[in-house]
Amino acid sequence: MEKPDILILDGAMGTMLQAAGLETGELPETWCITHPERVAAIHRHYVEAGSRVLYTNTFGANRRKTAGCGYAPTELIRAAVRCAREADAGRDVKVALDIGPIGQLLEPLGDLAFEDAYDIFREMVTAGEEAGADLVVFETMSDLAELRAAVLAAKENTCLPVWASMTFEKTGRSFLGVTVPAMALTLTGLGVDALGFNCSLGPQELLPLVRELREWTDLPILLKPNAGLPDPATGEYKIAPADFAEALAKALPFGVFAVGGCCGTTPDFIRCLCARLHAPGPAPQRRARRHGICCAVREAELDAVRIVGERINPTGKKRFQQALREGDLDYIVRQGIEQQDAGAEILDVNVGLPGVDEAAMMRNVVKALQAAVDLPLQLDSSDPKAIEAGLRVYHGKAIVNSVNGRREVLDAVLPLCKKYGAAVVGLCMDENGIPPSAEGRVEIARRILRAAESYGIPREDVIIDCLTLTVSAQQEQAAETLKAVRTVKAELGLSTTLGVSNISFGLPARETISACFLSQALAVGLDLPILNPNQRAMMDAVAAHRALAGQDPDCEAYIRRFSDLLPAPATVAPMQDMTLREAVLRGLGRETAALTEKALREMDELSVIDTLLIPALDEVGERYERQELFLPQLIKAANAACEGFELIKSRIAARGGQSVSRGRILLATVRGDIHDIGKNIVKVVLENYGYTVLDLGRDVPPERIVETAIRENIQLVGLSALMTTTVPSMAETIAALRESGHACKVMVGGAVLTPEYAKEIGADYYAKDAKQSADIAKRVLG
Amino acid sequence: MEARLEKIPRAETLRYLAWHGAALTAELEADLDRCEALILKNARPRLVWRLFALTDGGRFAGTDYTPAGRDIKDFLAGCTQAVLFAATLGMETESLIRRTQLRSMADAVLLDAVGSAAIEAVCDAFCADLSKELAPRHLTGRFSPGYGDYPLEEQRAVFRLLDVSRRIGVSLTESGLMIPQKSVTALIGVSDTPRENRQSGCGDCLGRFACAYRKEGKSCGKA
Known part of the structure; x- marks a missing residue:
C-alpha cells in the first residue's frame, strides 16, 4: 500500500464497540477496564487499515458522565491510553486523548459554571498526559464556551498539542448557534494546534463548511465526518467507504492535514482513505485571510466600519454609577440591549468605579451581557486584573481597550491578549503624555505594534487609537488626530479607532460637530468609531459614509434607513x-x-x-x-x-440622593430548578411596585440564599420551584433559613405548589401568582 | 421523518396562558400574531426516535433498559414495541425567550406559551407521521418521564438510549431538566391490535394538584 501524504486518523469507536457487543445505553468507556482486549483489538484493526493517530476510548470519561459507574475518570483514561498503546505494534502511531462534551450545558443557558467545566477538563487532560497520550483532541463540541474551557484547561495544565473539533449542522451553525468564523477566530486566537469538524454531517455536507473555515484561519484543518446521515428508524449509516473517500478528497485542497471518520465509519473506510488520498494539488487561490472579532454566534469582520457602542461606562453618569454600586446588572445589560437595537456592532464595556471591585464586576457584567446580547465585546479597563477576569469568561474573541506606549503597560497587558487571543487597542500616548504632532503619535503606534508582534500578536489584531482631543480647548489638534489616523491606516496598515464625541465637549449643538468630525475621520480611515448609537446624527453619518465608501452595495442599507422614516409621532x-x-x-x-x-x-x-x-x-x-x-x-x-x-x-x-425603595426582597429559583420565567415575572412585578429585588437567579443553593439573607438583612425571601422534583430543595432552603436564626418571612410559588404544601414545608406565605406576591410584599414590608 | 412545525394552534397557547375566556383585545391578538411569527422564525425543530421491540419483562430489546414504575407497565400493556423519541425547538428559541425577558416580560410570557404550544405541535405532527409509517399497527398516546410514577430521573436513560445531546442538541441539567426547555421526550406504545386509547389523563399529570382547570372541575382538554 502506498503511503499517503496526509495524516490518516481512525474511524468510529462507538460503532465498533456496538458491533463487539456493547449494548445501547452502556457506558462505552468502562470497556477499557472490563474488556480491554476488545478495545485494543478495535485500535489494532484501525492501525492495520492505515490509521496513524488513534483516538482513545475516552469520549465521555468525565466525572459527570461516569458518576456511579464504579471507575474514576483517571482510571478509565489510564486504561484507555494503555489499550491504544498496545495496538501500536512498532509502527509510529500517535495516541490522542479523545474528549467529548461534558453532557451538561454551560451558563448562561445551562447550569454548569465555566470554572466547573474547566476543572472537569483539567482532571481529564492531566490524567491523559500522565498516562502517556501524545496529544489531546476535543471533539463533537457545539458550544464555544465549553470548548474554550477545555482548551484553556489543556494549555494551562499540560504540554500536549491541542486539536479542537466542532460539530455543525448543514445550516453552517452548531446546535448552539456558533458560526464557522466565530469558531475560527476564537480557536485560532487561543492558539490550538489544529482545528476542524467531526460528526453530525457526512463528507459532502461538510465541504462548504471547510471552505468557509479556510477563509478565516491558517491553522491545519482536521476532518472526521460521519458515514453520511443516519437512518432515523435503525440508526444505521448509509454511505459506502469508497464514496466516503471520494467525497473527502474534494476537501483536501482547503488546508486539510488529517482525515478520519466519525459515527458509522469502520476500518474499511480508513483503508479506502489510505488508498484514495494523496497529497492535495496546489491550493486554490484565496484572498487574504479574513479577520475580525466575535462573540460565539456573530462576528464583526474588520474589513469595514464597525460601530462600537460607548454607553456601558460610568463616566459622568450618576444612574450608571448607582447601578454599579448596587450590583444592578439588569440596568447595565439593558444599556447593551438598547445599543444593539440602535445599531451598535461591538459593545465597549467599562465598569471601573472607585469602591467597586472592578475585576469581579467585569467578570459578572461580561457573563450577564453575553447572556443577553449577541455582539462582540470590547473590554475597557486599565487594570490588567479586570481585563483578565473578563477575557477568561468571554466566549469569543474580544478587543482589549487598551494599552499605550508605556513599557510596563505593554508588558502587563499584551501577554493577556496573546493568551486569550484578543485584539488590542493601542492609545497613542506614553509616560510623556499625548504627543501634539501626528508624527509623534504615529511613532508610538509603531512602538505598540512592535511590542505586540514581539508577543506574537498578529498585526491585524492591533487597533490604534490616535486620540480625539476637545476642539474647544485645543483647536489645532483635530487636524493632527485626522492626520495621524490617515498615516496609521495608510503606512502601518492597521485598524483605527477613536472615541468620537470627545471632540465636542464644552460646545453647543454637540451632535452636529461630533457628526462632522466623525465623517472626516471615516474619510481618512477610521474603522471603529466609539460613539453613542442612540444619537441619530452620528448613525446617519456612518450610514452615509458606508454608501460613499462602497461598503453598502447599491446604497441599499442607506435607502432603507431613510425610506423607513415615518414622520415622528407628534409627541404622543x-x-x-x-x-x-x-x-x-x-x-x-x-x-x-x-x-x-x-x-x-x-x-x-x-x-x-x-x-x-x-x-x-x-x-x-x-x-x-x-x-x-x-x-x-x-x-x-x-x-x-x-x-x-x-x-x-x-x-x-x-x-445624589438615596434611592427610593419600598423595601428589599430576595428572590431565587431553588437548587436544581432552571425554570425561572415565573420568578422573573414576579421580579418585574415587584420592582414595578417599587420594591428592590435582589435576584440570585436560578438553581441557587440554600447556603447562598441564607448567607445573602443574613448579609443583606432581608425581611422577605421569595422562593420559586416549578418541578415536583425540586420542591424538596425548596423545603431544604426554608429549613436552612429557619435554622440560621435569621428572622424573615418566606413566600413560595410555582406550578406544582399548593397552599397546603407551602404550609407543610414551612413557608409563611403561598403566592398563587405575581400579583399575590406583591400583596404579600405590601403586608410584610409596607 | 423530519420534525415539522407548520402552525401553532392558538387555543393551545391560550390554555398555557391560563386564559379564562374573556374577550381578547385587538392589541393582544396582534401581540399573539407577532409572537407566533417570532417562534416560527426562530424554531429549528429537531427530532430523534427509535423503535424498540419489547421483551416479555418489558425491557427494550438490545438494551439494558426497562422503564421504571407501575404506570408505564399499564400504559404499554398489550404492546409489542415502543417508540422512544425526543423533540426540541432548538436553542435559538431558548435564547429568544430568555433574552426577551430582559426586554419585555409581557412578550416573554407570550413567547413562552407559544413555544410550549409549538413543541406540542411538533410532537403531534410526529405522532401523525409515525402512525402512517407504522400502519396497520396501532399507537398509544405519549407518556413522558415525570408522568404518574414514571420518574423524571429516567430522563438520563432516555438520553443515553437516543444519544439525544449529540443528535439534536438537548442537554440535561444536573437535576435532570432539559435545555432547551421547549423539548419533549416520550414513549409511544405500538400494538398489533386496536386497544383502548390510553392517552395519559389528569391522574398522570404533573400539575394535577395545582391545576387551575381541575379546581374548577374542568380539564385542560389534553387528557
Missing part, C-alpha cells in the same frame, strides 16, 4: 386627555413616563409614587384578580409603571 398626541392612571392601565410606557414628569412639576417624588403610580398598579391587580386582565396585560401595565419609577430613580440619582 392623545396624551392631553390621558391620566397617569389610564396610561399605566393601558400599559403605555412612554406616556406613563411623560405624565410622571408632568406630575413631578407639582408634586415630590414620593407623592407621585404613593398617590398616583401605586394606586394605578393596585387597580391593575384587582382587575387581574377578577380575570378582566390577562397575565401579559398585567405585566405590560407593571412595565409602564416602571417607566415612571425609572424616571424618578434617575432624578434622585442625579441629585
